[in-house]
Amino acid sequence: MLALLLLVLLVAIMWSTQTILLWATGRPLRLRISLAGLPRPLKLLSRTINGCALAAILLTFPILRGVSPVDYYGGLFPGLTRPREMLHGAAAATLYLALVYLAWTVTDNVRFQIRHSWGRLIRRLAGVPPTALLIATFEELLFRGMLLSDLLRSFTPAIAVGVGAAAFAAAHYLRPVKRYWTFPGHLALGVLLCLSFLWTRALWLPIGLHAGGVLVLMAVRPFIRYTGPAWLAGASIFPYAGLVGVLALGLLTLNMWLSFGGAA
Amino acid sequence: MNTQTCSANVAVVCDRHGGDAAAVQTYLQQQQLQAEWYEPGDSDDLDRAVREGRLRRVIFARLDHFLTALWSRSLTAQAWLTVSPQMDFACGVPAEDRAWAAAILRSWVRWQRGHRRRQTVSGLILSAIALAAAFILLALER
Secondary structure, three states: OHHHHHHHHHHHHHHHHHHHHHHHOOOOOOOOOOOOOOOHHHHHHHHHHHHHHHHHHHHHHHHHOOOOHHHHHHHOOOOOOOOHHHHHHHHHHHHHHHHHHHHHHHOOOEEEOOOOOHHHHHHHHHOHHHHHHHHHHHHHHHHHHHHHHHHHHHOOHHHHHHHHHHHHHHHOOOOOOOOOOOHHHHHHHHHHHHHHHHHHOOOHHHHHHHHHHHHHHHHHHHHEEEOOOHHHHOEOOEHHHOHHHHHHHHHHHHHHHHHHOOOO | OEOOOOOOEEEEEOOOOOOOHHHHHHHHHHHOOOOEEEOOOOHHHHHHHHHOOOEEEEEEOOHHHHHHHHHOOOOOHHHHHHHOOEEEEOOOOOOOHHHHHHHHHHHHHHHHHHHHHHHHHHHHHHHHHHHHHHHHHHHHHO
């Protein structure tokens, strides 16, 4: 439960930072966490403070548990041969997403077209691998390394995975988003990542799956236009949130179970 | 989207720096209009503006710009029928009725050719990625 409290604290810090910045610049306060309307330097300041708060919470959690952060997080990245789980996860996520996009291309549910200048495209694509790795690592440290690990100490695995996945999905909707129907997709993704952690008791596999997915989604985004129905094919960076995408996540979870779970 | 001095409800679809820009400016002057400018590639923004009822008149530099957006489903045809904005074409408009059909067919053939090429390239790239990922997975299973 300590991790859940720390997550709530993180949200409170994000909201307080935003409130102070809005108040200092004479803008109306709001309940919703959103940087909209703030000048760019203040947005950057807010992001920096939130990043520092996230790092501080990640460091504080093991200390409050009586373990040094190095020992705690080091324990989540075990062994000399285990890093290959990360490659396994990344390859599996890439394979599934490539097949989904391929199916949508053949059935004309997505269309590929170059929407930016080559210079802008190259700049965007160059930033994709490090961004994917960074996003995946931080989110996995927070939601699996800290939250799920802690939930597993207090609850049965089923409840811990349910709560962990729900918290992960809900976190993607703290800020205003364009679409809310993607929630089941985030939930299915949360279940996949939580179970991957549960079965391996390490962060290699969840980080690999997460980073592989983000990598493909971000790399494809500048080229793609969805023409099919959103409920079927998804939209934007959420091909996994359409019906077929959610089913694909279910199958990928089954694959991970066969490789790392009870069947392994 | 480029916004010049825009008058309410009128949009122009034209490349500001392209060969048709002068003809479109002349057309606007003749019609005594000021308009919001959209690049031909900005059809998503244009479509949104029409769907939201912000545009009552759309002036395309060429018929082909409209047709290309239509073929690529960038325009929501049903919404355009419902809102039914007035549509004009500033230049390159076929003079005779018969020429319209030919112009539409030419545009369709050109778009189809490009679409097939894009589909082939994207299919090849996605297949290569899927095969590489499958290869890695199988290699790791050993």
